[in-house]
Amino acid sequence: MTTSEIYAEFAAREAAGVSPAYERLAAAVSRDRELLGLLGSLPEAKPQPNLLFGSVRLLGGPVEDPAAFHEYTVANWPLVEAEIRARVTQTNEAGRCAVLLPVLAALPQPLALLEVGASAGLCLYPDRYTYRYGDHVVGSGGPVLDCAAAGLTPPAGLPRVVWRAGLDLNPLDVTDSGDLGWLDALIWPEHEHRRTRLRAAAAIAAADPPLLVRGDLVDDLPALAAKAPPGATLVVFHSSVLYLLSPRRRAAFAETVTGLPGHWVANEALGVLPYRVLPAPPEETRHNVLALDGTPLAWTRAHGQGIVWFS
Known part of the structure; x- marks a missing residue:
């Protein structure tokens, strides 16, 4: 192209x-x-x-x-x-947790979360936000994440997270004004609600910082995953990250992550990962594919504002 x-x-x-x-x-x-x-x-x-x-x-x-x-x-x-x-595009949109939540809440608890391409790690706090799927509300603290859901029964509660870590070539620090300024610059001009959400999510991360490690998502993933506490379900996840890699590195990542214990949650644009059969997307706008352990589950919108579960 x-x-x-x-x-x-x-x-x-x-x-x-x-x-x-x-x-x-x-x-x-x-x-x-x-x-x-x-x-x-x-x-x-x-x-x-x-x-x-x-x-x-x-x-x-x-x-x-x-x-x-x-x-x-x-x-x-x-x-x-x-x-x-x-720089690289490190849009750290906490709203994406709204499309990850149905998968995370259904896994064996408690969870050890490891995000690759974590940016400042704002998506490592799915247990700290409130979610609104139409009239259904999940949680009661932190910023409210609105998500239009179709074909989905929203989860009854939040996941229990006992460990959170991120891997990034250039991790960002929300307590650094320059890093926070770059996150703000990546938010689209009219999206004041996302700026408000960024500040609220950044305050949560600043009060309880995750483990953020500078490294490669293929070469350094196993060592970081090995630090997850025993007794917790390891979940390696990512959202709008793998498109930055070459097809060869994507394949290497998939091989690495599937060799780890626990689960793999991917939320990437259509065509980034190979899925044999997918239903037609709901509309012409671009959607991501949400998948668990290589099995596609739903279409999602880029900033977490919508999810359409596959029937």
Whole structure:
């Protein structure tokens, strides 16, 4: 897929109906020869919309108007390029716990959670949030995570977590203003509810920090998994992470994680992991596939705002 096609698809399938600003911006970039030329000088996997838009937002540039965005980005390309090259998309959306919860709550308790691509580890606290699936509410503390659920009986209660750890090439610290600023810059412009949620989730993590380890999700996973306490069910999970890897490394990760005790929960975009049979997605917008131990269970929305369980 060309860079132009990546931005056109992002506009049509990810930002449409979710972020008017990013829908306009991505569509404009897909037709902008000058910006596409600059993006073409970047390493593979770097010219992605969220990374470009987040870097410009972090620098204080405009993202509401495509013409202003073009002018700013071209004029400040050395600064923008430096941010893109130095960073990766580490969107740490606590809302994704709403689509993970039905699986986590159904596993043998208590749980030892290990997230790969953990960013700042905000998804390691599924037991600290409150969930609202339509009229059904689960939990009573922390930020409220709303999720439209179809074909699913919401869990009766929260999981019991006795150990939480994260593995990331560049773990972020929510007590560091620069790291928190990058997490904020990755939130889409109109999503003030997600900014409020980020601050609330960051406060939870700051009060009870998880074990965050700098390392590779293939090479360093077994050693970290071995630290999980005995008597707890180990759950290795990830959400919107493996698309950053080459197909070869994805296969190596799958082989590694399936060789560990416990369970593997994946929440990745369609095509990132090989599933033989999937039902048709519910609509044209992009969905992730939620899977347990290699078996697909549901379609999910990128920020945890919806889940459609397979019948």
